[in-house]
Every structure is written in C-alpha cells, then in structure tokens.
Amino acid sequence: MSAPTPLLSIRDLAIEFATPAGPVTAVRGVDLDLAPGRTVAVVGESGSGKSTMAAAINGLLAANGRIARGSILFEGRDLAQATPAELRAVRGRGIGLVPQDPMSNLNPIQRVGRQIAEALSVHGLMRGAAAWSRAVELLDMVGIPDPGRRAKQYPHELSGGMRQRVLIAMGLACRPRLLIADEPTSALDVTVQKVILDEMAALTAEMGTAVILITHDLALAAERADEALVMFRGDMVERGRAAEVMRSPRAEYTRRLIAAAPTLASRRLVGDAVPAAAADPRPRRDRVLAELVGVRKEYPGRRSLFGREPAFAAVEDMTLEIPRGETVAVVGESGSGKSTTAKLLLRIEDATAGDIVFDGRAVTRLKGRALFDFRRRVQPVFQNPYGSLDARWTVGASIEEPLRIHGLGDAVSRRTKVLDALDAVALPREMLKRLPAELSGGQRQRVAIARALVLEPELVVLDEAVSALDVIVQAQVLELLADLQARLGLSYLFISHDLAVVRQIAHHVHVMRRGRVVESGAPEKIFTSPETDYARELIAAIPGAAPRAAPPAPEQPALRRA
Incomplete structure (x- = not known):
C-alpha cells in the first residue's frame, strides 16, 4: 500500500x-x-x-x-x-493558525465575537447574523462559559486562558x-x-x-x-x-x-510544610507572612441598550494563608479566579470586601509611600511574557529598573546584580543589550523572572510564570525558585494550571472553581486522594498517562543530522 x-x-x-x-x-x-x-x-x-x-x-x-x-x-x-x-x-x-500570544494577536478595541465573525466573512463563508451566530458556537466549542455574553466582550475583559481559546476558535473557524x-x-x-x-x-x-x-x-x-x-x-x-x-x-x-519533563511521579523540589503546632493544621500566627481573609472581588456589569448586566464576582470568600518560606499554589481552570487572586494580593486590584494582611499589617487600603514600600517586598511575575516587558528597553535596562525605582545601589552595584540575575535564570550575559523583540517567548519570561528576583523580595507572586518555558529551562527555573526559597526564606504564591509542576514546587494547594476554593490541602493529599469531583477531573485530564498508538507513518527523507 x-x-x-x-x-x-x-x-x-x-x-x-x-x-x-x-x-x-x-x-x-x-x-x-x-x-x-x-x-x-x-x-x-x-x-x-x-x-x-x-x-x-x-x-x-x-x-x-x-x-x-x-x-x-x-x-x-x-x-x-x-x-x-x-x-x-x-x-x-x-492554512489556519493558532498563534502563541493572545494579546498580540487580538484587536484590543474590537469585541472577540466580531473578530471571529470577521475571519468567516473575509473568506466569504458567512456574513452578518450567521457569522455572529457561528462565532458564538465556536466560543462554546472551545469551552468558554456563557459564550453569548463573552462574545460581546473585549480581550482585556477575558482571562489569559480565555483569550487563548478565542484564538483557537479563530484558527478553526474556516475549517482549514x-x-x-x-x-x-x-x-x-x-x-x-x-x-x-x-x-x-x-x-x-x-x-x-x-x-x-x-x-x-x-x-x-x-x-x-x-x-x-x-x-x-x-x-x-x-x-x-x-x-x-x-x-x-x-x-x-x-x-x-x-x-526534564515534569510528571506526577517527578521528584519534589521542596520538603514538606513546617508542621503546625499540636493538632491545628493552620500555621502559627508568627509564621504567616501574607493572608487573604474572606476576600471578594466583584466587577460591575456592562451597560448595554437593554440596561446594565448583573455584577460578576470573580473571587468569592477567598481565604488563604502564605507561611514564611513556603509555597502556596492556586490551581483551577481558566477564569476560575486564580489571576484575580494574584492581583488582589499585589494590590493591583482593590478587593470589594474582606481583608488582605501582610506581615501582620492590613494592606487592603494602603496608599502612597506605604503602598510603594509594600510593593518593594512583594514582586510579581506575570503570565504574559510579551506584555510584561517594555519593547523599547533592553534586557539590562528592564532588569535594572526596579533597583533604580527603589533607589538601591549605584550604577556599578546595580550592573552586578543584573548580571547575577541573568546567570540565575540561565540567560547568556551578551543578552544584556538585546530588545524583547529579539527574544523568544521563553527567553522573555526568564527576563521577567530575573526582574522580579533582582529586588530580593520576601514574597513573589508567580502567575503562570513557567507555562511559557520549555521543559529544560522550566526545570532550571523551578530548581532556582526552590534554591532561592531555601537560601533566602522566600515565600511564593504560585498560580498554575500545570498540576505536575505544582506537585513539585508547592507546600500547600488550593483548588479554585468559579471564584471559590473547592478543595485545599498538601500536594500529596490533593494528588493521591482528591475529595472533590472537580479535583479528580483535573488530575484525570493530565496528558501522558496513556499515549495513543500511532498509525504507520509515511516514509520520510533521511535526517541530515543525528
């Protein structure tokens, strides 16, 4: 044959x-x-x-x-x-395309449903109401809840994962x-x-x-x-x-x-959490660095010709504690409230209700110099490596900027810290003078991590910080994070959808769904004996448990290099 x-x-x-x-x-x-x-x-x-x-x-x-x-x-x-x-x-x-970066490939001033409908009309497949209806169907097909409402929203109103799903819908729209x-x-x-x-x-x-x-x-x-x-x-x-x-x-x-690829059987990079006193599973008060207590974040509904839509609660009754020197992970599907939780802790977003406490002090309503000093101690690494770096600045300038903003060191000492940060995230020093456009997505994310670590903060909020990295660099960065935690006593809020990575790096895990925590516990408990159906679904969906058999492959030309 x-x-x-x-x-x-x-x-x-x-x-x-x-x-x-x-x-x-x-x-x-x-x-x-x-x-x-x-x-x-x-x-x-x-x-x-x-x-x-x-x-x-x-x-x-x-x-x-x-x-x-x-x-x-x-x-x-x-x-x-x-x-x-x-x-x-x-x-x-x-030829259809699903590109890697949703924020660079979606029009920020056009509703996402209109962008999908436009792909259909440009190629003469559908127009008008039919194209819009198909766009909503495609959003539903790729797993976006309430697709009719989401189709009317702009890219910035969606989570990173939802924006990626919009790109997938666009790539499949014309059935290439x-x-x-x-x-x-x-x-x-x-x-x-x-x-x-x-x-x-x-x-x-x-x-x-x-x-x-x-x-x-x-x-x-x-x-x-x-x-x-x-x-x-x-x-x-x-x-x-x-x-x-x-x-x-x-x-x-x-x-x-x-x-280097992580699995649920991979070696853990951190030890168990420090045992709590007596039978109380909560850490002692003097060990808690940061906590969210009953936090709620509500966004007002959009105005339309038919009035205002109902308010939307992105986070509801969020309570978690981050002990000193430990990693707390938050996992869950895209749109579950993980990234909103990170923004609330960083004070990028203001909580609608509840309290945010850092080092024993309420920071929910900090302003001015007090808020500036707080942010020196809490640094973020965001999900999108393309949007977190200034396109006009070199790698060296981007990493040095936090040091200059906070008035730390002179030019010579700052350069030393920048070079040390590059070494720490496995980037060559000659990359110092490059612009973000000259880097791959994984290289940009390593720069973002170096930029966060250069201030030597007490708490680092990592929002999908290793999801853009290949497995070899990801393993290096995870080892780096674990080493820094051991040496410097750093605390991490680690937000991820990669459960194998979470098992390697976390001391505590919170599973979120639709704005609420539905299960919490130590990694071994969550991954070996999950209590909720949702946590079991997450674990069962991890790829690689049973690779499928491939049909016979067509003959390929010989490789030139071994």
Whole structure:
C-alpha cells in the first residue's frame, strides 16, 4: 500500500535573519512530509526554531527574515516562492493558525465575537447574523462559559486562558486543511486543554485536516501526535513516530528533554510544610507572612441598550494563608479566579470586601509611600511574557529598573546584580543589550523572572510564570525558585494550571472553581486522594498517562543530522 500524497512537503528549509552583525541562520536543513489527517508535533526548547519554521510556512516571517534555501510545497504549490497575494489567499481557509500570544494577536478595541465573525466573512463563508451566530458556537466549542455574553466582550475583559481559546476558535473557524497550532494550550488548564485537543482531533478525522502542533509539552506530543520532530538550535535532531520518540529517544538532546519533563511521579523540589503546632493544621500566627481573609472581588456589569448586566464576582470568600518560606499554589481552570487572586494580593486590584494582611499589617487600603514600600517586598511575575516587558528597553535596562525605582545601589552595584540575575535564570550575559523583540517567548519570561528576583523580595507572586518555558529551562527555573526559597526564606504564591509542576514546587494547594476554593490541602493529599469531583477531573485530564498508538507513518527523507 503506497503512502498518501503529502499535503505539506518541506525540503532542505533554511531561514536567515538579517542583523547588524550579519545574517543569522535560525533554521537549517529541515525536511518534513505531512499527509492529510495526520498530526506532527514539533518539540524543542525556546529559540530552537519551532515557531520560525511555522512562520515560514504561513509566509509570516519578520521583516528581517527570509527563506534562504529550500521549498515548502502545500497542495503542490511552493509557498517559498508565493507572492504576498497568493499567501493571503491560502491563509485562513487553506492554512489556519493558532498563534502563541493572545494579546498580540487580538484587536484590543474590537469585541472577540466580531473578530471571529470577521475571519468567516473575509473568506466569504458567512456574513452578518450567521457569522455572529457561528462565532458564538465556536466560543462554546472551545469551552468558554456563557459564550453569548463573552462574545460581546473585549480581550482585556477575558482571562489569559480565555483569550487563548478565542484564538483557537479563530484558527478553526474556516475549517482549514492544515492547522498550525503554536503552543495552543500552554495557557489552558488540563480539562479545557483536553476539550480543545479533542475538538482538533475531531476536525482532523472529519475533514482530513493536517495539524502541526508546536509544543514544549512532551507528554502532550506523545499522546496527541502521530509523529514528532525534535529541534535544537535550528537543526532537526530527531524525527519518528511520536510515542516511539518519547519512549525510546535516539538523540541525546531528546533524552534530556524527556528527563526534564515534569510528571506526577517527578521528584519534589521542596520538603514538606513546617508542621503546625499540636493538632491545628493552620500555621502559627508568627509564621504567616501574607493572608487573604474572606476576600471578594466583584466587577460591575456592562451597560448595554437593554440596561446594565448583573455584577460578576470573580473571587468569592477567598481565604488563604502564605507561611514564611513556603509555597502556596492556586490551581483551577481558566477564569476560575486564580489571576484575580494574584492581583488582589499585589494590590493591583482593590478587593470589594474582606481583608488582605501582610506581615501582620492590613494592606487592603494602603496608599502612597506605604503602598510603594509594600510593593518593594512583594514582586510579581506575570503570565504574559510579551506584555510584561517594555519593547523599547533592553534586557539590562528592564532588569535594572526596579533597583533604580527603589533607589538601591549605584550604577556599578546595580550592573552586578543584573548580571547575577541573568546567570540565575540561565540567560547568556551578551543578552544584556538585546530588545524583547529579539527574544523568544521563553527567553522573555526568564527576563521577567530575573526582574522580579533582582529586588530580593520576601514574597513573589508567580502567575503562570513557567507555562511559557520549555521543559529544560522550566526545570532550571523551578530548581532556582526552590534554591532561592531555601537560601533566602522566600515565600511564593504560585498560580498554575500545570498540576505536575505544582506537585513539585508547592507546600500547600488550593483548588479554585468559579471564584471559590473547592478543595485545599498538601500536594500529596490533593494528588493521591482528591475529595472533590472537580479535583479528580483535573488530575484525570493530565496528558501522558496513556499515549495513543500511532498509525504507520509515511516514509520520510533521511535526517541530515543525528
């Protein structure tokens, strides 16, 4: 039986970027055949060339990038030689895209439903009320609750995970023949991730759609892809059936990736929580650094032609304590109130009711100098590495800024601290003069972490701080966080949808759903004996428990590099 004709065929692809120092090769010698209805996972560390290869397929390389060599045949047409008009005709209906960063790819002044409807109308599929109705259906399909109301909202009114789901809905809207999904679920909790990937699999089966899944989640690649392509510093170092590559890797780099990937059986990086006195499970009052007591955050309803919508409680009756030198994790689905909890503790948002206490002092209503001093002691690392750094500032200036704002040290000592921070998050010192646009998403997030740690705060609020990192760098950052905690007595509020990571790093876990804590306890208790159906659903949805068997793969050209 002959192999099916490839929908996409890439040969000897090389991509260069022009820089002041001369051309830099970001991808070299990539070969790939992808047949209809099949999924290939492209894995590798941040900066390995995964997203650059995808951008070349879609004709979306940066202005200083070019295809230096090779061909990209899509349905027999070489996209490497296509005109801009020809590429525009292919995008959307022929090749769908789910990009990595929702805030850079959604129009901030247009309602999300209108943006999805526009994708349908631009390609002549639907218009007007029919397009709007389909947009609402797509939002429902990707797991957004109350899709009719959410369709009328703007991107800033949605959580990061919800914005990512909007991008997925847009990518699937025109039912493309090839879907490029660039880290499509990195911002999503495991239950919604499963819904999304199940829908992508259904589309593949129904329409014969091929999928390029770019991910740093190796368990996800093994479970969801037919084939895996492993990239390292622009080279393709391994390729084969996904389950086989993850089970019996040939390349040393692939073995390192797999060894670094967190699972529910991974070694814990922290010890157990300090035992409470007597039978009281709560920490002693002198050990509590920060706490939220009965906190509620309510947002007023939007005005419309039909009056004001009901108020929405993003957080309801939130009570948690963060002991000194320990990590408290908050997990739950996107939109559950995790990030709002972080903003309340940081005093970025004001609580509607309840109290926020830090080091024995109520900070709920601090203002002026007192609030400024409080923020020196509590530092954030946010979810979005693209929005947390000033695009006009170099890496060095961004990391140094908190030191200058708080008047710490002179120019020489500040530079030393900046260099130490770069070392701590495994970034080369020559990156000091680069701009954020010159960094990958994972590299930007490491800069954001370095920026938070440079002040040596007492409490760091980490909102999905490692979700954008490849597994090797993620493991380094988690080890770093655990080491800093042990040496400096740091406390962390660790917000994440990655339960395997939470089990490694947390002393206490709170599970949130729809604004409320539904279960709390030590990690071992939560992950081995969950009390609520919702916690059991979260754990059951973790990918990698049972990688699916891949059908026979079509013959691939031989690798150039081992």
